[in-house]
Amino acid sequence: MAVRGAIEVDVELCKGCGVCIVNCPTGAIVLSKSVNGKGYNYSYMDDPEKCTGCTNCAAVCPDTVITVYRVKI
Amino acid sequence: MNISDIIKPENKVYAKSKLLLDKEMHYCPGCSHGTIHKIIAETIDELNIQEQVIGISPVGCAVLAYDYIDIDWQEAAHGRAPALATAIKRLYPDKYVFTYQGDGDLASIGTGEIVHVCNRGDNVTVIFVNNAIYGMTGGQMAPTTLEGMKTATTPKGRSHISSGFPMKITEMLALLPGVVYATRQSVDTPAAERKAKKSMIKAFKSQKLKKGTSFIEIVSTCNSGWKMTPVEANTWMRENMFPVFPPGDIKDETGL
Ligand SMILES: Cc1ncc(C[n+]2csc(CCOP(=O)(O)OP(=O)(O)O)c2C)c(N)n1
Numbered sequence: 001m002a003v004r005g006a007i008e009v010d011v012e013l014c015k016g017c018g019v020c021i022v023n024c025p026t027g028a029i030v031l032s033k034s035v036n037g038k039g040y041n042y043s044y045m046d047d048p049e050k051c052t053g054c055t056n057c058a059a060v061c062p063d064t065v066i067t068v069y070r071v072k073i
Numbered sequence: 074m075n076i077s078d079i080i081k082p083e084n085k086v087y088a089k090s091k092l093l094l095d096k097e098m099h100y101c102p103g104c105s106h107g108t109i110h111k112i113i114a115e116t117i118d119e120l121n122i123q124e125q126v127i128g129i130s131p132v133g134c135a136v137l138a139y140d141y142i143d144i145d146w147q148e149a150a151h152g153r154a155p156a157l158a159t160a161i162k163r164l165y166p167d168k169y170v171f172t173y174q175g176d177g178d179l180a181s182i183g184t185g186e187i188v189h190v191c192n193r194g195d196n197v198t199v200i201f202v203n204n205a206i207y208g209m210t211g212g213q214m215a216p217t218t219l220e221g222m223k224t225a226t227t228p229k230g231r232s233h234i235s236s237g238f239p240m241k242i243t244e245m246l247a248l249l250p251g252v253v254y255a256t257r258q259s260v261d262t263p264a265a266e267r268k269a270k271k272s273m274i275k276a277f278k279s280q281k282l283k284k285g286t287s288f289i290e291i292v293s294t295c296n297s298g299w300k301m302t303p304v305e306a307n308t309w310m311r312e313n314m315f316p317v318f319p320p321g322d323i324k325d326e327t328g329l
Binding site: 005013017021040048056059064068070 | 101
């Protein structure tokens with residue numbers, strides 16, 4: 001059964017540590033070129049097609065700024 | 074399928090625990106303290122014991138832990154969290170009591186307190202954050218600093234000749250009969266984070282059963298103090314800290 005996922009990042013609270021990026025098994029997350037109000041490049045889902053909603057990014061996020069969604073298709 | 078079809082309340086599979094308050098954490102980007110706070114909040118939430126937990130925050134970077142997790146807290150003087158835990162547990166034997174301590178707090182100024190709480194086998198849980206450094210005060214050497222590791226007070230690297238060896242305090246405490254559970258975990262990968270959370274659930278359950286002291290060391294990073302990026306710090310930790318502080322259970326007599 002195939003799944004599709006998506007993440008929502010609270011960009012104003014993201015500190016751009018990049019730990020979610022290296023722990024994403026499908027390479028769906030990257031750091032933004034623009035900065036948030038605190039001056040950090042924030043994480044975002046660059047390629048929505050790749051996200052499986054595995055929650056790995058959210059598990060390792062020290063600031064818990066990621067919410068994860070998943071659907072079976 | 075559009076993202077808007079996926080991002081719907083009924084499809085939510087992970088959200089911030091309701092026990093984590095909205096206050097933004099003051100920690101540096103990528104700091105392990107934040108991830109450890111998260112698993113504490115999720116553990117308490119899953120066990121549904123929010124009203125029954127009293128945490129004791131340390132002196133160190135995590136001094137403000139009480140601002141982030143929505144439970145009762147008491148702040149201790151540097152290293153004295155275990156003594157406070159004993160007192161609180163004896164006043165409220167049915168509460169869950171845990172201390173949250175760094176390596177400077179627990180293994181340096183507070184060595185006496187932690188040894189005696191473990192020797193008495195008080196029914197409390199200790200969460201020991203070992204980042205091999207004094208984070209808050211600017212990266213000085215801690216008892217757990219690795220040999221050869223450069224810190225603000227060991228600019229040429231720690232040498233056992235002048236400063237002793239990295240202290241394996243979890244192994245030392247595990248020798249005491251009062252300690253029922255001693256484990257070493259990390260939170261650098263999703264698998265490690267989930268394992269660390271399981272050990273925390275076990276520790277709280279064993280506390281409920283009045284089995285003795287449960288001790289969880291979490292090998293952590295202080296990327297600012299180590300002068301690395303958060304991702305580099307996680308790799309450095311795996312390559313350099315794990316050989317000295319290997320993750321895994323050191324003692325488990327909980328029967329859980
Ligand atoms: C009695 C006392 N001595 C010394 C200090 C200074 N001090 C504050 S935090 C700290 C060390 C913290 O290191 P650690 O426990 O490893 O926690 P981290 O900041 O790395 O999380 C020290 C020595 C203090 N606040 N009180």
